[in-house]
Amino acid sequence: MKVSIWNWVFLACIVIVLTITDRNLCAASEHRKHSKVHITNFKGEAENKFKTDESVYVKGSNFEPLTNVDVYVTENKKWVNGDPLTGTDISSDGVETIQTTSNGNILKTMVWGAPTVVGKYDIVVDANQDGTFDTGDGDAVDNKSIDPGFKVKRFLP
Numbered sequence: 001m002k003v004s005i006w007n008w009v010f011l012a013c014i015v016i017v018l019t020i021t022d023r024n025l026c027a028a029s030e031h032r033k034h035s036k037v038h039i040t041n042f043k044g045e046a047e048n049k050f051k052t053d054e055s056v057y058v059k060g061s062n063f064e065p066l067t068n069v070d071v072y073v074t075e076n077k078k079w080v081n082g083d084p085l086t087g088t089d090i091s092s093d094g095v096e097t098i099q100t101t102s103n104g105n106i107l108k109t110m111v112w113g114a115p116t117v118v119g120k121y122d123i124v125v126d127a128n129q130d131g132t133f134d135t136g137d138g139d140a141v142d143n144k145s146i147d148p149g150f151k152v153k154r155f156l157p
Contacts, residue, residue, distance in 0.1 A: 035062045035140040037125045039150045044108045048150040055113045058123050060106030063138060069127050071096040073112045076120040076148035079133050079141045085124060086131035120148035
């Protein structure tokens with residue numbers, strides 16, 4: 001059986017298209033897999049200890065570009081896949097819905113304005129806005145261990 005050069009070119013094109021598609025799908029799932037949330041102060045600097053007269057801010061990276069995400073301020077706990085988020089936000093203004101940038105970042109955003117309450121807390125980003133912590137769907141938490149993402153201590157003048 002004789003195969004023409006055009007058959008080989010056609011076959012090569014199919015292989016190239018499938019390879020590019022596979023790489024893009026892998027990159028997209030990898031992109032969501034490593035979403036990160038960072039707790040910051042009003043200057044945008046990393047912070048994990050606040051006083052009751054300070055506001056809490058977040059930044060994030062590696063989320064889906066130009067999509068809305070929900071940001072929860074919650075009591076500290078060890079987060080596991082499938083944990084419910086609905087009803088867990090303890091901040092004075094509730095869940096924050098933030099649109100990511102074209103690069104998939106969350107710009108510095110206040111998520112709990114002063115006055116805050118003494119305690120140990122976590123920040124959880126619900127990337128698909130389904131009200132559940134889903135590690136495979138791009139959700140992120142400041143610290144998956146039992147250690148709190150941040151603490152609020154009493155303000156002493």
